[in-house]
Amino acid sequence: MPGRRSLFVLMAMAFGFAFLYLPILAMVVYSFNASRLVTVWDSANSPTLAWYVELFHNAPIMDSARLSFRIAATNATGAVILGTLAAFALERYRRFRGRALFGLLTTAPMVLPEVITGLSLLLLFVALEQAVGWPGGRGATTITIAHITFSMAYVVVVIQARLATVDRSLEEAAMDLGARPWKVFVVITLPLIMPAIASGWVLAFILSWDDLVITSFVSGPSSTTLPQLVFSKVRLGVSPDINALATILVLIVTVCVVTAGTYLVRLERRRLRDAQAALGAAP
Amino acid sequence: MNAIAGRWRGRLRRAGSARGTEAGRLLVIGLPYLWLTVFFLVPFLIVLKIAFANIQLSMPPVEPVVTWTQDQVLQLRLHFSNFSFVFGDSLYVAAFLNSLKVAGVSTVLALLIGYPMAYGIARAPGAWRNVLFLLVVLPFFTSFLLRVYAWLGLLGRNGPVNGVLLALGIVQEPLQMLQTDFAVYLGMVYSYLPFMVLPLYSAIEKLDLTLLEAAADLGCRPTKAFFTVTLPLTLEGIYAGCLLVFIPAVGEYVIPALLGGPDTLMIGRVVWDEFFGNRDWPVASALAIVLLAILTGFVLLLQRIQARGREA
Numbered sequence: 001m002p003g004r005r006s007l008f009v010l011m012a013m014a015f016g017f018a019f020l021y022l023p024i025l026a027m028v029v030y031s032f033n034a035s036r037l038v039t040v041w042d043s044a045n046s047p048t049l050a051w052y053v054e055l056f057h058n059a060p061i062m063d064s065a066r067l068s069f070r071i072a073a074t075n076a077t078g079a080v081i082l083g084t085l086a087a088f089a090l091e092r093y094r095r096f097r098g099r100a101l102f103g104l105l106t107t108a109p110m111v112l113p114e115v116i117t118g119l120s121l122l123l124l125f126v127a128l129e130q131a132v133g134w135p136g137g138r139g140a141t142t143i144t145i146a147h148i149t150f151s152m153a154y155v156v157v158v159i160q161a162r163l164a165t166v167d168r169s170l171e172e173a174a175m176d177l178g179a180r181p182w183k184v185f186v187v188i189t190l191p192l193i194m195p196a197i198a199s200g201w202v203l204a205f206i207l208s209w210d211d212l213v214i215t216s217f218v219s220g221p222s223s224t225t226l227p228q229l230v231f232s233k234v235r236l237g238v239s240p241d242i243n244a245l246a247t248i249l250v251l252i253v254t255v256c257v258v259t260a261g262t263y264l265v266r267l268e269r270r271r272l273r274d275a276q277a278a279l280g281a282a283p
Numbered sequence: 284m285n286a287i288a289g290r291w292r293g294r295l296r297r298a299g300s301a302r303g304t305e306a307g308r309l310l311v312i313g314l315p316y317l318w319l320t321v322f323f324l325v326p327f328l329i330v331l332k333i334a335f336a337n338i339q340l341s342m343p344p345v346e347p348v349v350t351w352t353q354d355q356v357l358q359l360r361l362h363f364s365n366f367s368f369v370f371g372d373s374l375y376v377a378a379f380l381n382s383l384k385v386a387g388v389s390t391v392l393a394l395l396i397g398y399p400m401a402y403g404i405a406r407a408p409g410a411w412r413n414v415l416f417l418l419v420v421l422p423f424f425t426s427f428l429l430r431v432y433a434w435l436g437l438l439g440r441n442g443p444v445n446g447v448l449l450a451l452g453i454v455q456e457p458l459q460m461l462q463t464d465f466a467v468y469l470g471m472v473y474s475y476l477p478f479m480v481l482p483l484y485s486a487i488e489k490l491d492l493t494l495l496e497a498a499a500d501l502g503c504r505p506t507k508a509f510f511t512v513t514l515p516l517t518l519e520g521i522y523a524g525c526l527l528v529f530i531p532a533v534g535e536y537v538i539p540a541l542l543g544g545p546d547t548l549m550i551g552r553v554v555w556d557e558f559f560g561n562r563d564w565p566v567a568s569a570l571a572i573v574l575l576a577i578l579t580g581f582v583l584l585l586q587r588i589q590a591r592g593r594e595a
Contacts (some may be wrong), residue, residue, distance in 0.1 A: 009406070012399030013415075019396070020422050020476065023433035026443065030436060039442045086315035096312055105319040107586045111527065112578065113534020115554045116571045120326035123568070126343050127329050149322040152315070181304050203424075210426045213536050213551075217558075227428050234428075234541065238436045246429040253424045261417055 024250060031243035038238040051244035058241065061229060068226040071140055072208040075147040079204040080197055082148065083155025088185075090156070091163040109150040110157070118217030121146045125218060138220035146218045147208040154207060155200035162196030163189075195264050202260060206253070327575070334568035335361040345564050365569035375570065378548040379577070385464070385539075385549060386532035389471035390525050393479040396472065397524065401483035402513075405490075416484065423477040431470050431541050438466055438542075462544035470538040475531070479524040486520025487513070519588060526585040530578055550574055 030038050031052075034045035055061060086106055089096070096102075109117060125135055125142050135142055166189060174184045190197075212227040219228065233239050337346040337360075350358045369375045404415040422430060437444050438460040445457040460466055490513060498508040536551035543549070550570065558567040 006406075009399050009403040012396070013403040016396055016400040016476070016480075017415075017418060019473065020418070023430065023437055023473070024422070024425065026437055027429070027433045037441065039436045039439055082315045082318055085311050086319075089312040089315065093308060093312060096308075098316070102312070102316055102319075103590065104583075104586055105316075105323055107589065108582055109323060111530040111582055111585060113531055113536075113551055113574065115534055115536055115551045116330075116575055117323075119554065119558060119567060119571050120330045121322065123329045123333055123564070124322065124326040130343075145322060149319070152318075181307055206424050210428065212428055213555075227426070230428055230432070231537075234432045234435065238432075238439065242429075242432065243436075246426070246432070249429065250425055254421065257417065257421055257424055261413075265413065 024246075027243050028247045028250065031240070031247040033240065033243075036240060038240050038243065051240045052248075055241045055244045055248075060224075061226070061241075061245070064224050064226045064229045067140065067223060068209055071144050071147065071225065072205045074144050075151060075208040076201045076205040078144070078148040079152040079155050080201045083152045083200055083204075084159055084193075084197060086152065087156045087159035087163055091160050106153050106156045108153075110153040114150075114211075114213035115217075117150055118146070118214040121149070121214065122217040138218055139223040142218045142220075143215055143223065143225065144208075146214050147204075147211060150211075150214060151204040151207040154203050158200045158203060159193060159196045162193045166192045195267060199260065199264070202256065330568045330571055333564055334365055334572045335363070336565050336568075337362045337364075338563055338565050343564065344562055362565070365565045366573075368566060369569050369573060374548070375550075375553065378550045378553045379573070381548045382533050382535075382550040383577075385467060385471065386529050386535075389468055389475065389532055390479075390529045392468065392472045393476050393528050394521065394525060397476055397479035397483055398521075401480045401520075402487055404480070405484050405487040419477050419480050419484070427474060428537060430474060431538055434466065434470055434473070434542060435461065438469075461542060462547075464543070464547060466542035467539050467547055467549075470542045471532055471535065474538065475528040478527040478531075482523035482527065483517065483520045486517040486523075490516055519592060523585065523588050523592070526581055526588070530581050530585065533578060534574055 032047035032049070033039075033041055034048045034050060035042035086102075090099075090103060090106070093099075121142075122138075125138060128134055129136065135145075170188050170192075171184050174188050175181070179187065210227060211225075212231050215225050215228060216231075219225065230242060230245070234242055332348050333345055336348050338344055339346045346360075348360060350360070352358055400419070404412060404419065407415055436442055439445070440457045440459070440461075444460065445454075448454045448458065494512050494516070495508055498512050499505070503511070534551040534554075535549065536555050539547045539549040539552050540555075543552075554567050554570045554574070557563050557570065
């Protein structure tokens with residue numbers, strides 16, 4: 001009886017993972033296909049790296065990739081700073097006026113449809129420009145502000161989960177020994193939540209790097225990000241150089257996530273070992 | 284003498300540090316609060332305002348709602364015409380209904396595929412569990428746009444899916460799969476599956492296995508034990524997963540735009556077209572307000588579930 005059930009679960013898992021990964025795999029395979037028709041395999045001239053070469057000589061793609069990278073890095077840094085503060089406020093200050101609204105404001109950007117967030121931010125920027133003359137046209141700055149606003153919510157979730165597991169007695173001990181709150185945060189709390197801050201940064205970077213809808217609302221004519229460029233291309237159908245681009249991005253993300261994953265697991269193990277050693281030495 | 288001075292110094296320092304704590308607290312709460320108020324809350328009020336404005340040929344293409352007239356009257360003009368237009372036009376109503384249907388069906392399909400997956404991952408032996416978990420997270424980190432794009436090639440006329448169907452003799456002619464509702468459902472389930480699996484996984488992983496052993500000891504068959512023990516105890520994860528898929532799916536733009544046909548009516552796409560195509564900001568805003576009103580209840584529900592999960 002249990003054997004039959006686990007067979008069902010195994011098959012469901014195999015199906016699920018195949019469903020998740022076959023399309024990505026197909027994209028990778030087709031990126032080496034010489035044919036312009038993409039899905040018709042040209043066995044005479046394939047595999048080829050021709051599309052990769054073309055990709056790196058495509059000035060608009062490289063320019064927009066650079067712009068996207070700059071926006072994503074700025075966004076991630078801003079989102080981590082604000083997100084850490086917000087997570088700390090929600091986790092450590094259990095009671096303050098307007099906490100319920102604050103909680104809603106940090107959850108809603110995550111799930112609200114992007115067309116709503118994008119539209120509302122654009123209308124804000126237009127209204128601000130009429131009222132105070134800032135931001136003076138739309139471009140990288142408005143995109144970055146919009147991205148920080150929605151990616152911050154994800155950072156809050158990641159860091160708040162980590163903060164909840166931090167042993168409060170460590171902070172209290174430091175406080176009893178006379179450390180100021182700021183010093184307690186820098187010396188005790190910050191190192192303990194560093195893995196969450198790192199993953200929050202990566203998450204915010206990727207959300208920004210990937211965003212199309214919100215960006216389209218708040219970008220100007222002179223600022224085309226990579227997703228915007230890709231979208232305008234793929235609306236016309238499959239395109240071989242986009243397959244090459246996708247393969248490179250998948251490769252980068254895989255390397256980053258796997259490295260980060262192994263690093264975090266190792267870090268966690270070392271901390272456990274240290275803690276056990278400290279406990280062993282104590283009595 | 285020295286002792287007294289020392290005590291006073293200590294007291295002063297504590298007072299100063301208390302003031303520091305207060306300022307710190309204000310900064311920690313105030314800074315993100317201010318940011319979210321300015322860039323998230325206020326914009327909605329502006330959308331609400333524009334939804335009551337009239338369209339005009341200018342930049343921005345809306346009439347001011349509040350005006351100061353020459354004979355010194357402060358005028359507030361709210362046009363309800365945008366809303367009566369939205370509710371009166373069968374196209375918009377159909378778009379709303381269809382979005383809810385597509386999102387609902389996609390959510391159920393994602394749950395049916397995602398639950399056994401999450402169950403399998405949560406019950407997998409230690410080392411495997413981390414690897415499988417990573418495999419679910421990885422697509423989440425890979426470009427959403429490019430993952431939707433991948434289906435353009437797969438479902439195309441001479442794509443591999445049609446190739447397999449033709450080779451097996453299941454169809455004689457290549458199927459038209461792109462630009463259909465089928466492709467939209469497929470894209471939805473595919474893109475949002477990780478959002479479903481992750482909360483389900485954490486709910487199933489928390490489950491106390493001894494309860495299942497107890498059920499088995501009492502002669503309960505595994506299938507019955509699943510429906511009477513496992514399923515009710517993981518309801519929280521099911522709700523969270525369903526809401527995480529459903530809410531964004533209702534307003535989805537990219538998937539219907541790339542995989543759907545011209546007749547695939549979804550509200551995210553309609554808002555986009557009203558805004559960028561017709562440059563009708565007031566109607567786009569009115570549509571956004573209605574969509575927001577529909578989704579607010581779901582968002583509040585999700586927030587309550589997540590808050591409860593954090594306290595547990």
